[in-house]
Amino acid sequence: MDVLRRNNVKVSGSGTQPMLFAHGFGCDQNMWRFVAPAFADDYRIVLFDYVGAGRSDIAAYDAERYASLDGYADDVLDVCGALDLRDVVFVGHSVSAMVGVLAAKRAPERFAELVLIGPSPRYLNDAPDYVGGFERSDIEGLLETMDRNYIGWANYLAPAIMANPDRPELSQELNDSFCSTDPVIARRFAEATFFADNRADLAGVTVPSLILQCSDDIIAPREVGAYVHRALERSTLRHMTATGHCPHMSAPDETIALMREYLSRRNGG
């Protein structure tokens, strides 16, 4: 099995310490393009797509393996193994923050730092003590919106593609549309993400971590960031002025600055 091809792994940068970026649900490694280049001088940058996302090998998709986040953690560890990465700075967005926690727990020897952007160990509320932010019906609404958009895009673009075989950029547009062309896989990833409960996995993580918490993040609210910080030993919590759930895309400068500051302090700077 060629992991590098399977996960569309891209390696760049002139540093030696690896910085491994893991994309979140709904997108692919492209989401890092505003942040990753800032670290290229000092680190060895490793980007990849989870199987089923971006330009990964869809044929390698195994519904059973990717039914839970453990399967995605396998992907992270497979990439680490294929490149024999050590001393890794792992940067994970959204669901990948938890995927990084699972990977660091299974192979702590590979990881130096975890940078967790908008982490949430459980998206569903668990009354009365835990507020994840969502009810089951909200997630079902999301799944329906996804279904509808995949149908809509297929209806809208498929005829155009069929009628214009000489214009491959139309197919490319479909490919780029949601960073994943397979609605079934996207739906399963959504279910694995939003119905997961990884609260128990936060205990016993030995790798130090930075939690980047946005303001007004509907997907990972402030209380959830605080919860992760409390449960995760050796974690540092930083609140961002950036709003929303994707600071690495909406506020890359602030994201880069907070990561630099944290990493230089950790390295005795």
Next chain:
Amino acid sequence: MAADHGALGVTYDAGSLVDALPCGIVSFDDAGRVVYTNATLRTLLGYDAGELEGKHVEQMLTVAGRIFYQTHFFPMLRLHGSVREVFLLLRTKSGADVGALANASRATRGGATVIDCVLMEVHERRKYEEELLRARRAADVANAELAAHARALEEVLAREREQALELELQTQFSQEQAAELEAQQEELQAAYDQLLARRDELESARVAADEANRAKSQFLSTMSHELRTPLNAIAGYVQLMEMEVQGPITGSQRESLDRIARSQRHLLRLVNDVLNLARIEAGRVDYRLEPVTVGTLMAAVLPMVEPQVAMAELTLVSTVDDGLAVRADREKTQQVLINLLTNAVKFTPRGGRVTVRTLTDAAAQMVLVEVSDTGIGIPAEQLAHVFEPFVQVATGPSRTAEGTGLGLAISRDLARGMGGDVRAESTLGAGSTFTLWLPPA
């Protein structure tokens, strides 16, 4: 915004134009802060002017819509600069859901980044998409039901297994019963497994059999034609020799010619039967269906079998209702009746009786013509096979050798071709009854 086109005497205003558009428009920055809305959008969502500005664009979305915005919509916009035809569920100020198609693009204006988004409320398209989704869900449900049936069956089996086990534990007396139950359950399980496996096998076997049957009919049909030509030549030359056209012949030569002629006739009959069966099976027979009374049919048929009846010293009793009418092909029905009667005569010992009578089956709405004999009868295990081509009941007297073994197969195929059937009943030693079923006129 107002521009003065003094020469024309009218002015236009971009703001009022945008408000007049039939679609909602909203502009916001990367952080999602709304900087502009048009009147159409505010009306759609129930907000007053200025109420949405400064708020987060998520305020206009359902919770599901917000997640989708953060995980799909904004990343696409940020990475590709635009999104097209994306479905979003909007939320009005009063909390109602409104489906909308969004087209948006991200641009830099005056040093700041702005996302301009056009929202079209969807009605028709949404209806079709819902139908598509419903169809897909129905398929999912059907699949799930299938799986549930399989599970239910497994549960029944599991329960039976449990019951068997319980029974065994509860009472030592009924140990045998429990074992029996368990055995039955195992049999059931095995039978179920076998059934599943057999179903697939049978299906492919059926396809193969149909194919083979077609090939066989084709082969038989061609071969029969090939055989008939030389057979007719044989008959012709025998006749010429018998007429001494080519010179006088001796008495023993004439006897030989007679044997040749008899053999030729037998062979020709066989070939004709084979050809008929092949044509019926190949579906190449045309039926001329018309109302015809049983009386008419019997009047044509009886004179043809009476010499055989007399020769075999049998009694033929006909109590048919002459006026009863069926809808059938006259010639083919006669062929069937002659075959049934000839069979009855053939298989009934001297002094026996052949009876023909009519019945009507109200439930099936059919007319029945029954031909019974007092012959030797047919063993039950062979009764099922008498309609198969080339099958003759082996226990009959030596006369059986005369037939080709195709008569009943042809008769049943013809009857079925006319919407009827031929069925057989028999009591060994007491006689057989063959019944021709036909639809009434």
